[in-house]
Amino acid sequence: MRTAYTSDQIRAAELALMARLPEGTLMGRAAAGLAAACAPVLAERRGRVYGSRVVLLVGSGDNGGDALYAGARLARRGARVDAILAGSRAHQEGLAALRAAGGRAVEFAPGPARELIGAADLVLDGLVGIGSTGALREPYGTLAGFTADAPGVVIAVDVPSGVDASSGRVDGPVVRAQATVTFGAYKNGLLVDPGASFCGAVELVDIGLGPYLPDPDVAALTGDDVADLLPKPAPESDKYRRGVIGIAAGSDTFAGAAVLAAGGAVRAGAGMVRFASFEEPVRLVRARWPEAVTTVLTPGAERPLDDVGRVQAWVVGPGLGTGREAHAIVREILATDLPVLVDADGLTHVAADRSLLRRSGPTLLTPHAGELARLLDVPRERIEARRIEHARRAAAELGATVLLKGSTTLVAEEDRPVRVNSTGTPWLATGGTGDVLSGIAGALLAGGLNCYDAASCAAYLHGLAARIAAAGPDRAAGGSGPGDSGPGGEAPIAALDVAEALPEAVRAL
Ligand SMILES: NC(=O)C1=CN([C@@H]2O[C@H](COP(=O)(O)OP(=O)(O)OC[C@H]3O[C@@H](n4cnc5c(N)ncnc54)[C@H](O)[C@@H]3O)[C@@H](O)[C@H]2O)[C@@H](O)CC1
Ligand SMILES: Nc1ncnc2c1ncn2[C@@H]1O[C@H](COP(=O)(O)OP(=O)(O)O)[C@@H](O)[C@H]1O
Numbered sequence: 001m002r003t004a005y006t007s008d009q010i011r012a013a014e015l016a017l018m019a020r021l022p023e024g025t026l027m028g029r030a031a032a033g034l035a036a037a038c039a040p041v042l043a044e045r046r047g048r049v050y051g052s053r054v055v056l057l058v059g060s061g062d063n064g065g066d067a068l069y070a071g072a073r074l075a076r077r078g079a080r081v082d083a084i085l086a087g088s089r090a091h092q093e094g095l096a097a098l099r100a101a102g103g104r105a106v107e108f109a110p111g112p113a114r115e116l117i118g119a120a121d122l123v124l125d126g127l128v129g130i131g132s133t134g135a136l137r138e139p140y141g142t143l144a145g146f147t148a149d150a151p152g153v154v155i156a157v158d159v160p161s162g163v164d165a166s167s168g169r170v171d172g173p174v175v176r177a178q179a180t181v182t183f184g185a186y187k188n189g190l191l192v193d194p195g196a197s198f199c200g201a202v203e204l205v206d207i208g209l210g211p212y213l214p215d216p217d218v219a220a221l222t223g224d225d226v227a228d229l230l231p232k233p234a235p236e237s238d239k240y241r242r243g244v245i246g247i248a249a250g251s252d253t254f255a256g257a258a259v260l261a262a263g264g265a266v267r268a269g270a271g272m273v274r275f276a277s278f279e280e281p282v283r284l285v286r287a288r289w290p291e292a293v294t295t296v297l298t299p300g301a302e303r304p305l306d307d308v309g310r311v312q313a314w315v316v317g318p319g320l321g322t323g324r325e326a327h328a329i330v331r332e333i334l335a336t337d338l339p340v341l342v343d344a345d346g347l348t349h350v351a352a353d354r355s356l357l358r359r360s361g362p363t364l365l366t367p368h369a370g371e372l373a374r375l376l377d378v379p380r381e382r383i384e385a386r387r388i389e390h391a392r393r394a395a396a397e398l399g400a401t402v403l404l405k406g407s408t409t410l411v412a413e414e415d416r417p418v419r420v421n422s423t424g425t426p427w428l429a430t431g432g433t434g435d436v437l438s439g440i441a442g443a444l445l446a447g448g449l450n451c452y453d454a455a456s457c458a459a460y461l462h463g464l465a466a467r468i469a470a471a472g473p474d475r476a477a478g479g480s481g482p483g484d485s486g487p488g489g490e491a492p493i494a495a496l497d498v499a500e501a502l503p504e505a506v507r508a509l
């Protein structure tokens with residue numbers, strides 16, 4: 001499990017640790033780790049640290065102090081190090097250390113700053129870290145803008161300046177880093193978009209904070225965690241005991257969603273899939289997934305699901321439609337005390353009538369930002385900008401587990417860390433992949449996982465399967481960490497490819 005924290009949590013832990021150590025110890029550890037991460041970057045560009053050019057962007061706080069001390073270490077190894085002092089003051093001991101090592105420091109001025117950055121092999125962003133509040137002020141914003149044209153490598157100190165460490169919010173100018181060297185623990189904003197997309201590869205430097213950290217605010221499952229959680233068939237298993245998932249999806253207009261949701265469930269290892277819907281989706285599901293047991297629902301029946309047979313969990317909504325018959329199906333399923341996953345059109349019914357969610361069984365809602373906007377009556381852009389906050393709020397207000405889809409998928413449940421998914425690829429942004437995800441999560445619910453684990457394991461497998469489908473099995477096995485989701489070398493995928501790649505994803509765990 002990879003864990004992440006808010007700025008306040010980190011600061012409290014640092015204070016507790018610092019109280020036991022001589023002054024400056026933590027910053028010394030941070031700067032040593034930072035310099036150690038920079039040296040190979042310089043060696044790759046220049047063959048060695050000696051003679052390379054490093055520019056430090058130095059703000060007025062300790063983040064600037066880290067950059068100055070790391071710069072001093074690089075200067076001692078022969079790098080030419082120039083610090084651009086952007087704040088009203090600078091960390092005095094750090095500045096003295098840099099000068100003593102032969103480095104130089106100048107006050108910010110636009111022309112010279114641009115020139116220095118333009119000639120640097122490496123730019124260290126030490127403007128602000130966890131002490132940042134609000135959008136970057138001047139001249140920090142201008143300097144962040146200059147880094148966009150830097151020909152050298154940009155490494156962020158602790159957090160890319162402009163990213164809110166606690167939430168991942170980005171409210172204005174921001175440094176886009178190729179790598180972020182972070183101290184003590186991950187910060188939420190390094191794992192959650194939009195912030196995460198500015199971090200590049202994140203390297204964690206241990207400064208001894210571990211024993212002082214509280215329960216995490218955010219957590220990311222690793223492949224090992226998912227492998228441990230996944231229900232596995234035992235020798236004495238039969239299809240019923242492995243978990244029967246009921247899926248009510250598709251309509252005569254949107255029949256494909258049914259095939260995709262059923263495919264996610266079949267390939268994710270459901271013991272059995274019972275599929276119930278209107279005539280056309282049933283016909284398509286039967287043709288594509290003969291494994292599914294299908295039922296055509298009688299239009300207008302008082303209890304449309306009576307003939308379906310027993311299931312351990314339901315998925316309701318993908319492509320189901322927003323009409324009266326669909327509403328009756330959603331209502332009847334939510335009236336059971338079984339675990340129910342509500343997606344897509346199912347969410348539209350729930351947004352129009354929240355009383356449907358007053359139920360005894362567990363509920364998992366899987367909206368994208370647009371659907372959550374309707375559920376919470378909040379503009380979509382606001383949700384995209386503050387994903388953790390809104391996923392959490394939805395879970396509390398709706399009394400459900402909420403999986404918020406998007407470039408970083410989150411799973412929120414009251415009184416638990418928000419789970420952030422670390423797999424995936426932007427190629428997933430294509431029609432129908434969400435339907436596959438609902439089938440996967442449904443199969444895991446039927447297999448006995450609770451909503452929180454089913455949702456986070458499903459998101460992980462879905463993202464890993466998408467990478468495998470996009471990159472080919474030989475190339476996708478590596479890296480599934482945050483900041484490692486670029487589409488390099490990948491090819492377009494269709495939603496059904498994701499379902500088909502699920503067995504490979506499970507094998508790769
Ligand atoms: N506290 C500790 O024990 C350690 C802290 N470390 C470093 O210290 C950093 C935190 O240092 P600080 O608490 O001094 O805070 P920062 O250095 O992150 O920033 C604080 C300064 O930036 C200014 N500022 C805040 N928001 C701004 C904005 N939007 N635009 C322009 N200026 C802004 C403030 O006026 C303040 O002077 C960490 O991110 C990390 O890099 C590390 O040395 C490890 C140990
Ligand atoms: N930029 C992106 N990067 C990674 N994953 C994405 C991105 N955009 C969307 N996704 C994922 O793709 C899926 C899309 O689901 P959804 O929005 O429900 O689409 P649909 O209704 O067409 O299936 C979700 O799992 C989401 O997390």
Ligand SMILES: [K+]
Binds near residue numbers: 127156
């Ligand atoms: K920074």
